[in-house]
Amino acid sequence: MAYREKLYKIVFESDTRAGKLFDVWLLWLILVSITITILDSVPNINSTLKLQFYLAEWFFTILFSVEYLLRIFISPKPFRYIFSFWGFIDLLAILPTFFSLFFYGYHYLLVVRIFRLLRVFRILKLARFNREARILLDALKASSYKIGIFFSAVLTIVVLMGTIMYVVESGENGFSSIPQSIYWAIITITTVGYGDIVPHTVLGKFISSFAMLIGYAIIAVPTGIITVEVGKSTNKKQKCPMCNKLAPTSANYCSYCGTKLNQNSHERDS
Known part of the structure; x- marks a missing residue:
């Protein structure tokens, strides 16, 4: 299933151009959806654009629902994603709209989508x-x-x-x-x-x-x-595997022998 591996790299990773582009577009969609939710709570604006806000809200919810299902489908371990922090946040980003069908006011909880903006750190590769x-x-x-x-x-x-x-x-x-x-x-x-x-x-x-x-x-x-x-x-200090000297945990190379440090840490950050 080569196409699933390709989609996985695009959706879950940001090493490729397509992956980074996907995440950037996703961030913009999240920002727009949050802005619409906030503006919808302003009485003067809501009275004028109520229908437009309602349609936009469902548009974003359907879009994020498709994205959520896609992540489950292409994930090698779907349950691991579903019960992960990001899986929980992605689910919370779509549930309020469906709850609003039965309970008034729940759609304002869509502002929880702001947590999804934390992905910006992964996109920009800000390991520090x-x-x-x-x-x-x-x-x-x-x-x-x-x-x-x-x-x-x-x-x-x-x-x-x-x-x-x-x-x-x-x-x-x-x-x-x-x-x-x-x-x-x-x-x-x-x-x-x-x-x-x-x-x-x-x-x-x-x-x-x-x-x-x-x-x-x-x-x-x-x-x-x-x-x-x-x-x-x-x-805190870390020990150099080559010369056993101590160096700060933030150091990338040993100041005594020049050996590369923090390799496991960088792998986790990438």
Whole structure:
């Protein structure tokens, strides 16, 4: 089945001119479809171009559905593609339109197609960006336990502070329940401050001031944790297979003997 192999190289890879052209056209189609979905939510534009938007929406959905089925057909391992990250995103890009036949408003979820634009990194062969993305993901994984403990502590503070404010304000001034008071604590600690719930008592104002000061520390802590882990990932070394000397993971060649490094990494990026 030589034609399936040819189609696979065009659709799944971007090493050839045809493959790169296919991906570029696909990106433009995704951009146009997202733009139409966004404009469709504007009442003045929607009232004028409602039919055109509806037809365009189905045109793109049918087009992306054919592309999705084509990817399944030409893939050597169809189920591997279907249950992969990209397979899931490609399916999400077409489902909202079909759901909108039964449920109003679901077609606006077509903006999930924006995730498909991440393919631009594969098209442009930006191996460096892929490496940096891996460093960031490794840092997030390494710091996930610390961040989890930190957010548990924040949740405890928020619940405690919300409960105290409910008691201090005597259930008035917007603090009508503990959940409502917890909502106030969250928007205050995150320094959002919508202003829809405001304490009126002296003690309540003092507690809210304290909560705002805590908010700055809460923003800084996870940033610091992730920054440290990124620094650790960046400073990792790799061993040269020829001279056994250590070199940065970003190095392509050994600075001691000139041996090519990162061969496996480049193969993954291509």
